[in-house]
Amino acid sequence: MSKLINVYASPELRQTLDEALPGVFSRLGYTENYTLIDTKLIIGYSIALLAGVSFLLDKKLDFQESLTYQKLLVAGNLVLSVVFWYYTKFVLRDVKYVGKSKSSEIKVSTRLEKNDFKYDVMLVKGPNSCVKCVLPANEVFTEAGYLQADLLYQWFQQQLKKA
Incomplete structure (x- = not known):
């Protein structure tokens, strides 16, 4: 279970989602690249x-x-x-995660505007594939303020299929 956060505080929301990225992408078969x-x-x-x-x-x-x-x-x-x-x-503009798998490399840039609870995600998978998508925060957080890691994992899995 994740830690309880205030889902109405956008900095806390952004930080929690950004911190969850390495775990999500490791489940998707990526290893983090620390070159940047x-x-x-x-x-x-x-x-x-x-x-x-x-x-x-x-x-x-x-x-x-x-x-x-x-x-x-x-x-x-x-x-x-x-x-x-x-x-x-x-x-490094908004880049939160860079990872490699056996077949591809991915760069994830995220952004969350102040007082806006839509998590803007840009997935760059290789030189030719770029997907911009928006994750409404209420899709992956409970009303109490807990991050549902499985829902976040499924959401990123769907977005990677589009890339």
């Missing part, structure tokens, strides 16, 4: 590493000795920050 998340982490750690090097240079060297290095580090930090922003804004 790993890339985001590498960029973020690189930004932190540049900040740490900048701090160490500032601590160990005089101002004039470290000035050229600091300028390079600030420029590198700027470039990595822009890359990070672009990556999260345009590449």
